[in-house]
Amino acid sequence: MDTPPALPAAPSRSPRRMWLLLGMIVAAGIVLTMLAVGFTRDPGLVSSPLIGRPAPAFSLTTLTGGTLDLDSLRGRPLVVNFWASWCLPCRDEAPLLTAAAVDYQAEGLQVLGVVYQDSAENASAFMARYGQTYPGLLDPDGRTALDYGVFGIPETFFIDRGGRIVSKQTGPLDAASLQRQVEAIVQ
């Protein structure tokens, strides 16, 4: 412990500087790594605590005037898509969701579209234009969107036969991401 420094000729000055320099490099390295990681992340992307949890229940009016209760669909795999006619990516998504509803009919898949901050008229016109055949649901006070922790649309929840949210897509679906997440809930 009390052995003299390796270089007795030089005073303790330069090794001490070296230690300090090393410390500063390590510190700068930590800070730069954090900044590098931090800036590549979008602050808008936040995890959903709902994944793995039971899907929040809802009972909503459909665009055709009926009522749809989520509980009535227990035992079926569900895709719950939040959308609006003013949402551009929703236009690309709509045909994909319609196709999935047809392709996975044998597996009992039910696709639901919850209208987010939009009027029934605009939503109906949109569904007619894009040929959506699955139910459109009205959520006038936004409570269902809040129950699902929706930030912006499109957002899509994939719910298994046990009523558990398996995954969530923030932003538009493409054919591959839709198929992957549907496959996970239909089995």
Place this chain on the structure above:
Amino acid sequence: MTDRLQLGRADLLLVLVPLLIGAALVWSALMPRSLSLDDRARQLESEIRCPVCQGLSIADSPAVLAQQMRDVVHDELARGSSDDAVRAYFVERYGRWILLAPSTTGPDVALWLAPAVIVVVGASVVAMRARARRGSADPGLRPSTEGRRGRVGSTVVLIAIVGAIAAPLVVAVGPRLAGQQITGTAAGVQATPSIEALEAQVRADPTDASALVALGDAYLAANRGSDAISAYERALRADPNNVPALLQVGVILLSAGRPADAGPVFDRVLAQNPDQPDALIYRGLARYQLDGRSTDQARADVLRFLSVAPSDPRRAMAEQLLAGGTPSSSP
């Protein structure tokens, strides 16, 4: 003697004042709060983050989503939920991120402790340096030992400080992407319709009536009324029976004090769908405005509106019209 006495009084004040302030703070913290529902709602709203804004609470945000969240806060409190239950409702759905201030329990504590840790570590550095300087003046202490201890010490301290800053930041940022299957990008998420994107859509297909209507709505939201009108007119040229465009044009005419022109526009909607509630209430309003008094036709429209849309927020306006009063709210 007098000098010493005065000094004693000043000392007493120095001790008493902070003590009194501290006692007052403890007392106010321990007193049972009898806050009204509105006070509690306001307090909670200032703590909850607006998900579609940048660093705004839902109390400060004009966004539709923030308004809906304020409604939930009010409804839950009115139903007898505790403040913690309301916070928990949002945290269960949006994560801890939804609270503007980190919580005082769980891993968030690191964020609160970090400043104290940094102050303590910094003070220790200053103290160690001061002692080292005094020590080197003392011939009894060997400089070589002191030097090594100093340099190892300062490196450890430097890393400790960076760690104290880094740890809470990791706590704050780290759990964001854990345990989720978000595969899209946030760039595709829209909180509000983008005028630029809709304009591009319309340029690509000038006959896309629903895009033109969406563009008109976006202009209207941005207070660009005349642009909105021309977008709706273009939508109607592309699709003369477009219900959303007809409704918007009718409402704009009605707001501009032109009920005689608005009426026929709503007629065109009702010719397609005789139970369209917006057209019913607004044609009723137009007819009331035209005649100044209640007419059978106007009453029929409003009554039909009430029967097809019993829970519509415009119910109050409809009832006021039927009662013969002038409506306080125009579309």
